Amino acid sequence: MAYNLLKGKKGIIFGALNDQSIAWKAALRAHEEGAELVLTNTPVALRLGTLNALAEQTGALLVPADAASVEDLQALVARSQEHFGGKIDFVLHSVAMSLNLRKGRPYEAANYEFFNKTLDISALSFHKLLQVLYERDAMNEWGSVVAMTYIAAQRAFEGYNDMADAKALLESICRSFGVIYGRRKHVRVNCVSQSPTLTTAGQGIAGMGEMFGKADAISPLGNASADDCADYLVTLFSDLTRHVTMQTLYHDGGYSMTGII
Numbered sequence: 001m002a003y004n005l006l007k008g009k010k011g012i013i014f015g016a017l018n019d020q021s022i023a024w025k026a027a028l029r030a031h032e033e034g035a036e037l038v039l040t041n042t043p044v045a046l047r048l049g050t051l052n053a054l055a056e057q058t059g060a061l062l063v064p065a066d067a068a069s070v071e072d073l074q075a076l077v078a079r080s081q082e083h084f085g086g087k088i089d090f091v092l093h094s095v096a097m098s099l100n101l102r103k104g105r106p107y108e109a110a111n112y113e114f115f116n117k118t119l120d121i122s123a124l125s126f127h128k129l130l131q132v133l134y135e136r137d138a139m140n141e142w143g144s145v146v147a148m149t150y151i152a153a154q155r156a157f158e159g160y161n162d163m164a165d166a167k168a169l170l171e172s173i174c175r176s177f178g179v180i181y182g183r184r185k186h187v188r189v190n191c192v193s194q195s196p197t198l199t200t201a202g203q204g205i206a207g208m209g210e211m212f213g214k215a216d217a218i219s220p221l222g223n224a225s226a227d228d229c230a231d232y233l234v235t236l237f238s239d240l241t242r243h244v245t246m247q248t249l250y251h252d253g254g255y256s257m258t259g260i261i
């Protein structure tokens, strides 16, 4: 059901790869709530062509950008502002990549070039994005920037590898930039800590099947799906959450607060 929560709002969504992606579902829900969208992903992801269907379905403009490249981010934000004819109301950073995970290198045998790439793409890119938005004064007052995180930033999950460190840095950047962006421009910056979700990135995590099942069993409400996450994200893009900032917000069916059951 749609409530027109994002009527007249303009947003950029990073990270839709296929119809399982959290960002894909978020784009569909944001469109349903009346938002105008720019969708972005790496040039390689765009060349796959899958995103064309989502762009068509949501009437969005597609702009390629490597989230780790300041130049690409500058071009993306400039193109988006041109397309929207003004400032931006919300941005979703739903981006992560670990070559250590992809190539099956465990944490205790990490390749440091891969490690640096993990941190750059999955965490530092959030700082780069925020800095580009801030320097260009591209966000409307009371705008909202959200990044996706996981509880491995706070607790040890062996299979999560170097991505755990990337998420810890991501959450710290959310607080550190959030205080500046809030004070100076009234822009919100938050992280959503999502349940294990069976997406392309999710399935790349060692032991994901077991992690998904255990979290589902422990969480009083069960795991939150990507569709549930999209609903929650819409509230964070909307005017209904204007004083929520610098938070890691758990969208996990209660998993993070549950002890022995």
Ligand code: NAI
Pocket: 014, 015, 016, 017, 018, 020, 021, 022, 023, 041, 042, 045, 065, 066, 067, 068, 093, 094, 095, 096, 097, 121, 148, 149, 150, 193, 194, 195, 196, 197, 198, 199, 200, 201, 202, 203
């Ligand atoms: P996904 O694989 O659909 O999305 C990851 C996206 O990152 C892809 O679209 C990929 O193309 C993009 N990406 C990778 N390198 C990039 C780069 N250099 N520049 C721009 N984009 C790049 O998977 P999912 O699960 O939707 O992931 C979205 C976010 O949610 C990630 O930050 C992930 O860590 C987070 N998350 C996922 C959970 C899960 O269990 N699936 C749980 C908690 C958080």
